Amino acid sequence: MSKASKILCPVERAAKIVGNRWTALIMRDLLLNPSRRYQDLQTSLAGIPPNTLSARLQMLEENGIVERRLYQAHPPRAEYVLTDKGRELGPVIRAMRDWGRKHA
Amino acid sequence: MSKASKILCPVERAAKIVGNRWTALIMRDLLLNPSRRYQDLQTSLAGIPPNTLSARLQMLEENGIVERRLYQAHPPRAEYVLTDKGRELGPVIRAMRDWGRKHA
Numbered sequence: 001m002s003k004a005s006k007i008l009c010p011v012e013r014a015a016k017i018v019g020n021r022w023t024a025l026i027m028r029d030l031l032l033n034p035s036r037r038y039q040d041l042q043t044s045l046a047g048i049p050p051n052t053l054s055a056r057l058q059m060l061e062e063n064g065i066v067e068r069r070l071y072q073a074h075p076p077r078a079e080y081v082l083t084d085k086g087r088e089l090g091p092v093i094r095a096m097r098d099w100g101r102k103h104a
Numbered sequence: 105m106s107k108a109s110k111i112l113c114p115v116e117r118a119a120k121i122v123g124n125r126w127t128a129l130i131m132r133d134l135l136l137n138p139s140r141r142y143q144d145l146q147t148s149l150a151g152i153p154p155n156t157l158s159a160r161l162q163m164l165e166e167n168g169i170v171e172r173r174l175y176q177a178h179p180p181r182a183e184y185v186l187t188d189k190g191r192e193l194g195p196v197i198r199a200m201r202d203w204g205r206k207h208a
Contacts, residue, residue: 010204011128011197018200019123024115064207085207092199093115096122099196100114103168103189 017065018092022048022056027082030066031090035079037071065089121169122196126152126160131186134170135194139183141175169193 018024025045030036036044042053057080060066065086068078122128129149134140140148146157161184164170169190172182 010202010208011122011132011200012125013204013207014200015123015125015128018115019119019128021116021119024119024123028115088203088206092196092203095196095199096115096118098114099192100117102192103117104114 014089014092017060017063017089018096020056022052023060024093024096026053026056026060027065027086027089027093030080030082030086031093035069035081037077037079041080060086118193118196121164121167121193122200124160126156127164128197128200130157130160130164131169131190131193132197134184134186134190135197139173139185141181141183145184164190 018027022045025048026041029041029044033040038053038057041057042048042050045053057066057068061068064083066080067083068080071077071079122131126149129152130145133145133148137144142157142161145161146152146154149157161170161172165172168187171185171187173185175181175183
């Protein structure tokens, strides 16, 4: 692996999370709200297929970006919150937004 | 489209550019160097298939991120430089790198 590639690995790690359309939308929603129920996310991410939302949330959970918390036991209901690691992606999402706004 | 989706569109525009592994690598290489020949990029992005490099450079050119300049007429040889719009993705790439380094 070249020097440039090695240096970029950290960038790739972030790209894996923020580079996907739906993942970026989920991240933004969770950055704007202290916690979100599955149903909240489905409403605000209009058009996301339920399987996709579940798969993306699971990926984010496995990568330590999102934490799943049960807020009701019967029937079980979960809400999603960003971990510290997830919240620290805020500057990335904001830099992307600023650039995207400037170059609409 | 929900309010959250509308607000995110700028983020999606940036995700299109920086969300792809090879595109992010090309961007980083061009941010580190004033100009790069095709051959330079192929060397530093060890492992990139030539067709992929050409396709990514063309996409970046079509999106106004990269400019292709002929530096030799016979035989024709081109070099690639970032446009202002491309250089302004620097803060995004750096924020991604900082996050990736912290969460290795």
